[in-house]
Amino acid sequence: MKTYDIVIIGGGPAGLSAAVSAKKSGTDSILILERDKELGGILNQCIHNGFGLHTFKEELTGPEYAGRFIEQVQELQIEYKLHTMVMDISSDKVVTAMNSTDGLFEIRAGAVILAMGCRERSRGALNIPGYRPAGIFSAGTAQRLVNMEGYLPGRKVVILGSGDIGLIMARRMTLEGAQVQVVAELMPYSGGLKRNIVQCLDDYGIPLKLSHTVVEIRGKERVEGITLAQVDEKGRPVAGTEEEYECDTLLLSVGLIPENELSGGMGVELSRVTSGPVVNESLETNIEGVFACGNVLHVHDLVDFVSEEAAAAGRNAARYVQEAGSRKAQGTDKEAAGRTVEICAVDGVRYTVPSRINTERMEDIQTVRFRVGGVYKNCFVSVYLDEERILHRKRPVMAPGEMEEVKLKREELLRHPDLKAITVKVEEV
Amino acid sequence: MGKRELICIGCPMGCPVTVEMEGDEIVSVSGNTCPRGDAYARKEVTNPTRIVTSTVKVEGGLVEMISVKTKEDIPKDKIFDCVRALKGVTVKAPVHIGDVILADVAGTGVDVVATRNA
Numbered sequence: 001m002k003t004y005d006i007v008i009i010g011g012g013p014a015g016l017s018a019a020v021s022a023k024k025s026g027t028d029s030i031l032i033l034e035r036d037k038e039l040g041g042i043l044n045q046c047i048h049n050g051f052g053l054h055t056f057k058e059e060l061t062g063p064e065y066a067g068r069f070i071e072q073v074q075e076l077q078i079e080y081k082l083h084t085m086v087m088d089i090s091s092d093k094v095v096t097a098m099n100s101t102d103g104l105f106e107i108r109a110g111a112v113i114l115a116m117g118c119r120e121r122s123r124g125a126l127n128i129p130g131y132r133p134a135g136i137f138s139a140g141t142a143q144r145l146v147n148m149e150g151y152l153p154g155r156k157v158v159i160l161g162s163g164d165i166g167l168i169m170a171r172r173m174t175l176e177g178a179q180v181q182v183v184a185e186l187m188p189y190s191g192g193l194k195r196n197i198v199q200c201l202d203d204y205g206i207p208l209k210l211s212h213t214v215v216e217i218r219g220k221e222r223v224e225g226i227t228l229a230q231v232d233e234k235g236r237p238v239a240g241t242e243e244e245y246e247c248d249t250l251l252l253s254v255g256l257i258p259e260n261e262l263s264g265g266m267g268v269e270l271s272r273v274t275s276g277p278v279v280n281e282s283l284e285t286n287i288e289g290v291f292a293c294g295n296v297l298h299v300h301d302l303v304d305f306v307s308e309e310a311a312a313a314g315r316n317a318a319r320y321v322q323e324a325g326s327r328k329a330q331g332t333d334k335e336a337a338g339r340t341v342e343i344c345a346v347d348g349v350r351y352t353v354p355s356r357i358n359t360e361r362m363e364d365i366q367t368v369r370f371r372v373g374g375v376y377k378n379c380f381v382s383v384y385l386d387e388e389r390i391l392h393r394k395r396p397v398m399a400p401g402e403m404e405e406v407k408l409k410r411e412e413l414l415r416h417p418d419l420k421a422i423t424v425k426v427e428e429v
Numbered sequence: 430m431g432k433r434e435l436i437c438i439g440c441p442m443g444c445p446v447t448v449e450m451e452g453d454e455i456v457s458v459s460g461n462t463c464p465r466g467d468a469y470a471r472k473e474v475t476n477p478t479r480i481v482t483s484t485v486k487v488e489g490g491l492v493e494m495i496s497v498k499t500k501e502d503i504p505k506d507k508i509f510d511c512v513r514a515l516k517g518v519t520v521k522a523p524v525h526i527g528d529v530i531l532a533d534v535a536g537t538g539v540d541v542v543a544t545r546n547a
Contacts, residue, residue, distance in 0.1 A: 037491070047496035047544065049480045061482055063496050063545035067526055147484055150494045175483060175512045194436050194443030199479065203505065 012041020014294025166253025
């Protein structure tokens with residue numbers, strides 16, 4: 001069986017950044033496994049600009065952003081296999097994969113980095129009644145068809161869900177000659193970034209109907225029309241508010257789900273809030289030496305933060321294999337113990353990543369990312385170490401669609417030797 | 430005095446920016462958190478521009494289409510002219526990121542360049 005120090009599952013933005021960072025941290029034996037025909041992942045179909053403002057201080061398109069990392073992977077001579085599907089990972093880190101040249105094969109990994117990304121919620125998850133005609137696409141499928149395959153999926157379009165991909169596709173379909181009639185959003189706020197609402201809807205006069213949903217899809221062979229209705233505060237359609245739209249296409253942009261079948265299969269503990277692995281400060285899961293980063297961990301808004309997070313996972317995985325090597329030399333095989341403190345997400349904070357921190361192993365400045373559960377105006381993000389409030393930052397506006405972060409200083413945590421819990425919450429005052 | 434409420438698109442923060450106008454003169458810009466917001470707001474009320482991204486067909490490559498963009502932003506009212514000018518454009522592989530696909534698109538003086546290799 002072939003052996004690599006680090007095997008990375010997925011060659012999208014997370015996998016690429018993790019690989020580059022692990023290599024720069026001194027680990028040479030790295031393999032990336034990617035199921036598509038090229039590296040770059042979903043960035044290759046995100047042809048719009050706005051990527052890389054944080055990472056490269058310039059505005060790039062998705063393929064250009066991916067290209068920067070692919071170049072580094074090639075310059076650093078990191079190995080990768082394309083067209084390769086990972087079938088299984090065992091809890092002792094044997095990766096079973098297959099492709100049409102090597103057949104079915106196994107690789108023993110010193111550390112595994114999970115970077116499989118996420119997938120779109122589909123119509124099946126929404127319970128919209130009606131036939132199942134052609135013409136209903138997830139926004140990402142439509143994006144791939146238009147931008148990579150060169151097909152226009154339809155001419156008269158309604159979009160359900162105001163996630164970023166839906167907004168981006170409203171503009172893209174409009175530019176390609178389709179008539180995008182309306183974007184409907186079940187929630188009273190948009191799930192997408194504000195700048196996408198400005199640049200993709202407002203610029204083209206496409207209306208955004210908040211608190212609306214599709215209650216009927218008409219057409220048997222092909223979509224012929226849909227009915228929108230307003231919903232009440234519990235998301236139930238309000239009788240008498242129905243509006244009919246004639247259309248041949250319905251795009252769904254109704255959320256992303258981290259793709260964790262492999263993680264679950266190997267026994268990685270998953271969070272019920274994020275559907276991603278529960279990780280510590282090193283982005284390490286409950287299985288020692290198995291790390292997670294990017295959208296498989298929790299869905300991000302910005303690829304820049306995926307790259308940053310994945311770079312940390314790559315560094316930590318490299319440190320893990322290097323320390324495992326020296327532990328072996330010393331004849332001990334237990335990881336150095338330290339104090340692990342849970343992070344409690346309460347009062348409007350839905351979750352945090354990481355959800356626990358080992359004060360010995362954390363970096364000097366630890367980024368903790370989270371999402372809030374509703375729209376908050378002129379509120380504060382607070383961090384408590386047990387009873388003591390150490391951070392109280394005013395936020396003019398926070399919404400579930402925009403990821404938030406706080407930074408914890410290691411020296412501050414070390415000043416609390418008996419620390420039991422770190423609490424992150426939203427406060428009115 | 431006229432007022433225009435904008436959302437800055439300079440970065441993902443999306444600051445709500447208010448521009449106070451006296452006729453065509455900008456009196457004040459407020460609500461922005463960085464100089465980019467000020468610059469965006471001033472430009473947006475006088476000369477709004479956008480980067481346009483699209484795709485063109487490629488022959489002889491690994492992929493059917495390559496993605497392209499205007500190298501710099503172009504006037505907002507030229508977006509559709511730009512997209513129309515790209516209709517029917519086909520390029521031959523190899524193409525590299527940054528290659529000019531269509532020079533001086535729609536009389537804007539801005540080139541359309543490739544954003545992926547093929």
